[in-house]
Amino acid sequence: MSDRADAFDVDLFVIGGGSGGVRAARIAAGHGARVAIAEADRFGGTCVIRGCVPKKLLVYASRFADEFRDAAGYGWSIDSARFDWPTLIANKDREIARLERLYAEGLEKAGVRLYRQRAALAGPQAVRLADGSVIRAAHILVATGGVPRRDPNWAAHPRVLVSDDMFRLPKLPARLIVVGGGYIAVEFACLMHGLGVRTTLIHRGAELLRGFDRELATALRQAMQARGIEVLLGARPTHIDGRADRVSLRLDDGRVLDADYALMAIGRDPATHGLGLEDVGVVLEANGAIAVDAASRSSVPSIYAVGDVTDRVNLTPVAIREGQAFADSVFGKREARVDHALIPTAVFSTPELGCVGLTEAQALDEYAAIEIYRASFRPLKATLGGSAERTLLKLIVDADSQRVLGAHMLGPDAAEMAQLLGIALRMNARKADFDATMALHPTLAEEWVTLRAAQRITRG
Numbered sequence: 001m002s003d004r005a006d007a008f009d010v011d012l013f014v015i016g017g018g019s020g021g022v023r024a025a026r027i028a029a030g031h032g033a034r035v036a037i038a039e040a041d042r043f044g045g046t047c048v049i050r051g052c053v054p055k056k057l058l059v060y061a062s063r064f065a066d067e068f069r070d071a072a073g074y075g076w077s078i079d080s081a082r083f084d085w086p087t088l089i090a091n092k093d094r095e096i097a098r099l100e101r102l103y104a105e106g107l108e109k110a111g112v113r114l115y116r117q118r119a120a121l122a123g124p125q126a127v128r129l130a131d132g133s134v135i136r137a138a139h140i141l142v143a144t145g146g147v148p149r150r151d152p153n154w155a156a157h158p159r160v161l162v163s164d165d166m167f168r169l170p171k172l173p174a175r176l177i178v179v180g181g182g183y184i185a186v187e188f189a190c191l192m193h194g195l196g197v198r199t200t201l202i203h204r205g206a207e208l209l210r211g212f213d214r215e216l217a218t219a220l221r222q223a224m225q226a227r228g229i230e231v232l233l234g235a236r237p238t239h240i241d242g243r244a245d246r247v248s249l250r251l252d253d254g255r256v257l258d259a260d261y262a263l264m265a266i267g268r269d270p271a272t273h274g275l276g277l278e279d280v281g282v283v284l285e286a287n288g289a290i291a292v293d294a295a296s297r298s299s300v301p302s303i304y305a306v307g308d309v310t311d312r313v314n315l316t317p318v319a320i321r322e323g324q325a326f327a328d329s330v331f332g333k334r335e336a337r338v339d340h341a342l343i344p345t346a347v348f349s350t351p352e353l354g355c356v357g358l359t360e361a362q363a364l365d366e367y368a369a370i371e372i373y374r375a376s377f378r379p380l381k382a383t384l385g386g387s388a389e390r391t392l393l394k395l396i397v398d399a400d401s402q403r404v405l406g407a408h409m410l411g412p413d414a415a416e417m418a419q420l421l422g423i424a425l426r427m428n429a430r431k432a433d434f435d436a437t438m439a440l441h442p443t444l445a446e447e448w449v450t451l452r453a454a455q456r457i458t459r460g
Ligand SMILES: Cc1cc2nc3c(=O)[nH]c(=O)nc-3n(C[C@H](O)[C@H](O)[C@H](O)COP(=O)(O)OP(=O)(O)OC[C@H]3O[C@@H](n4cnc5c(N)ncnc54)[C@H](O)[C@@H]3O)c2cc1C
Pocket: 015, 016, 017, 018, 019, 020, 021, 038, 039, 040, 041, 042, 043, 044, 045, 046, 047, 048, 050, 051, 052, 053, 055, 117, 118, 119, 120, 143, 144, 145, 146, 163, 184, 271, 275, 306, 307, 308, 309, 314, 315, 316, 317, 319, 348
């Protein structure tokens, strides 16, 4: 496509066929670029193969227990509900294989050349494939994602797992220990508990889900405990003793916990190891992430990076937007930048936590005075269903401008609501806009437009 194109085999070589890489490759090819992509494992990447999608399927499976329990109050009797893990995993595998095929076909249809092997840099404008071949590329996009963080003290033990392993366990464990207090730890603790596994979550911090609104994180932790998940805060494993058929964790207070498996969900690291990035002059952050500017360009002008490998906001829609913006800017003559503010996010725990915008603590740091509106209630469905669990909504408003700064929810469909609330916040909605919106009755969502008096006004 460019004058320089003849000096190169392709205009763009993408390393990594996950959320960001696939989008960038497809869009760049659509803009007329000659594109190749290498994927070392399976097309679709973390989100499709061992992340968001299979996780959400497991979450759906885990929530049937609540439905069966609530059904009685509505007149149904379900005598012998039984759960079969191998059936769920086989069905999940079938769906993931279908999605993987769709990803590869989408790339092929767009005219992208696919390499099903590992790639590394052979120079600022050259890529070496695992089979030894070298491909010259005018531009290289690194979209290799991240990997679960491991520790040499337990990495080799078969009963100590990371999130990747959870999707292929041969049998549902009776007893699971989860270490960590972030998205992955909380989601897996909830879903495994929902499937009937006795679950203990061990977290070193004072509260789960650092970075989320503290009041909601506390309410979620209490709800998890009320459901029967054992949550130990301020606790660290000091020794992990793996045996062939079970695992033993000694905590810093001397307690010893036994389980079938321990899931270590202690964060993810950018997948930059062995790519030869430093050899060609690409600057890395202290944690190994590729340092990029707002255009996703690295310190080497021909090399760009998007998604988790840059450790900006490690979510699929963000990787996709970054891949799209890169392809539009470099190959579509359409300058595009990704705005990393106001990203809606959810923890697919049970109950679910969804939010967009500032937490109360962040708002207090940035604004002179904020108003907090809250509602805590038992949803209508629970009145006959019997659950005592409360739904919590919280709106954070700038006292001066009346702009809504943050919306946080713990309860059914919180993720769906966070997505839509994101539109309102992006449009700079004021509290009065929420109030002027007619309620849709009877719904949970109507509570967002009937939050009348500020529960408190706080000055930063
Ligand atoms: C358990 C779990 C649950 C998650 N749930 C959610 C969720 O609900 N919502 C959400 O938004 N996000 C979720 N995420 C995060 C989301 O999966 C990531 O943010 C997203 O996948 C990042 O996309 P990416 O393109 O940067 O990288 P990835 O999707 O990780 O893709 C990178 C690809 O590069 C390949 N690769 C690596 N090195 C090489 C190499 N040298 N050569 C060739 N190929 C290579 C890998 O095999 C991989 O396929 C979850 C993550 C996990 C682990």
